[in-house]
Amino acid sequence: MSNLTNMYQVLTPAGELIEDVSGKLEEATMVKMYENMVLVRAFDRKSIHLQRQGRMGTYAPFEGQEASQVGSALALSAGDWLFPTYRDHAAAIVHGQSMARVFLYWMGHMEGSISPEGKNIMPPCVPIATQMVHAVGTAWASRLKQENHVSLAYFGDGASSEGDFHEALNFAGVFKAPTIFLCQNNGFAISVPFSQQTSSKTISQRGAAYDIPGVCVDGNDVFAVYLTVKAAIERGLAGHGPTLIEAVTYRYGAHTTADDPTKYREQELLTEEWRTKRDPIERLRTFLEKRGLWNEMKEAALNKQVAEQIEAALIQAESYPKSKPTDMFRHVYAEPTWMINEQEQELQQSKRERGETA
Structure with missing residues (x-):
C-alpha cells in the first residue's frame, strides 16, 4: 500500500x-x-x-x-x-441517486440502473476498469460541446493492472479531456495485496508516464479528498486535462458478501487498526465537536432520520x-x-418442464 507519510492530508486522525x-x-x-457519511x-x-x-x-x-466517496462526490456539480x-x-447516492x-x-x-432526471450517473460497472475509458469519452464530448462538465471515474487498485487503465490515461492526456481518475487504494485487489500487483510505490506516480498530474491523498480524510477533487475539476475545466488521484483507504469488510477476507489478510488486526486509528467518520465527528458544530443531541436526531430514510427507501x-x-x-x-x-x-422450455411460469 502507498506510504502513509507521503500523502496529502488536511484533517489528522485526531481531528x-x-x-x-x-x-x-x-x-x-x-x-x-458528516451527515452523508453517517447515512451511507x-x-x-x-x-x-x-x-x-x-x-x-x-x-x-x-x-x-466513506470519506473517499462522499468527499469526491460532493465536489461535483x-x-x-x-x-x-x-x-x-x-x-452515487451523494450525487443524486436514490x-x-x-x-x-x-x-x-x-x-436500479436508471439515472435520476438531470443527473449523469452511469450504472455500476462490474467489469474492471472499462468505465474509465467511457469516462474519457464523455469528458472529451463535453469539451467538444463546450459544456462546463467533468467526468469522474472511480476504480480500485486492482483496476490499475488492467489495460483499460493505461488506455484511458493515455487517451485523456492526448485529448486534454477533463477527467478525474479516482483510485480508492484499499490495499487488496480482492485477494492480491498491492505489493504483488506492481513494483510502483504508488498508483498516483503512474500519471507521469502520460504527463498527467498524480496526487496521493489520505482517502480517510474527507477534507483532503474534497479539496483535491475540487482542484482537479478546476484544472480540467480550464482546459489543462485530466488528473489521477490515489486515495489511500481501507475496506473494513469483505470484497463482497460472497468473499471471506480472512483467507488473504489479517482481518481482525488490520480492521481494528484502521477502525480505531483512522476511521473517516470518527475523525470528522471529533473535529466538528471541537468546533462546537456537533453534539450528542444532533447525533441522536441524525441517526433517527437516517434510519427512517433507509427504511422508507427499502x-x-x-x-x-x-x-x-x-x-x-x-x-x-x-x-x-x-x-x-x-x-x-431454452430457459422458457426448462421452466415449462418444471411447471413454472415464464
Whole structure:
C-alpha cells in the first residue's frame, strides 16, 4: 500500500487541521459531509443484513471508504458525469441517486440502473476498469460541446493492472479531456495485496508516464479528498486535462458478501487498526465537536432520520414486483441475435418442464 507519510492530508486522525481551510470549506459543507457519511455507512450495514436475510443478492460493501466517496462526490456539480464501480453506491447516492434505486440494483432489477432526471450517473460497472475509458469519452464530448462538465471515474487498485487503465490515461492526456481518475487504494485487489500487483510505490506516480498530474491523498480524510477533487475539476475545466488521484483507504469488510477476507489478510488486526486509528467518520465527528458544530443531541436526531430514510427507501424498493429471469435477455442488443433468442427459448422450455411460469 502507498506510504502513509507521503500523502496529502488536511484533517489528522485526531481531528486536528494541519492546513488552513478558510475560504475553501464552509462549516455547512463540513456538517453535510458528516451527515452523508453517517447515512451511507448505515445504508451499507443495512444492505449487508438484507443480503444475509435473503432479501437482496450478492452485495459489495464499502464501509471504511466513506470519506473517499462522499468527499469526491460532493465536489461535483449537478451536470458532471459519475462513473461508479460496483462498490461506489455511496458516491452515487451523494450525487443524486436514490437509495431505493440502489437497493433495486442489488435486488436484480434493471430499474436500479436508471439515472435520476438531470443527473449523469452511469450504472455500476462490474467489469474492471472499462468505465474509465467511457469516462474519457464523455469528458472529451463535453469539451467538444463546450459544456462546463467533468467526468469522474472511480476504480480500485486492482483496476490499475488492467489495460483499460493505461488506455484511458493515455487517451485523456492526448485529448486534454477533463477527467478525474479516482483510485480508492484499499490495499487488496480482492485477494492480491498491492505489493504483488506492481513494483510502483504508488498508483498516483503512474500519471507521469502520460504527463498527467498524480496526487496521493489520505482517502480517510474527507477534507483532503474534497479539496483535491475540487482542484482537479478546476484544472480540467480550464482546459489543462485530466488528473489521477490515489486515495489511500481501507475496506473494513469483505470484497463482497460472497468473499471471506480472512483467507488473504489479517482481518481482525488490520480492521481494528484502521477502525480505531483512522476511521473517516470518527475523525470528522471529533473535529466538528471541537468546533462546537456537533453534539450528542444532533447525533441522536441524525441517526433517527437516517434510519427512517433507509427504511422508507427499502419499503419502496421491496414494493417492486420480483424480476423475471427472462429480463436478462432484454437490452443486450438493439435487435436480439439468434443466440440470445435461442438461450431465452431454452430457459422458457426448462421452466415449462418444471411447471413454472415464464
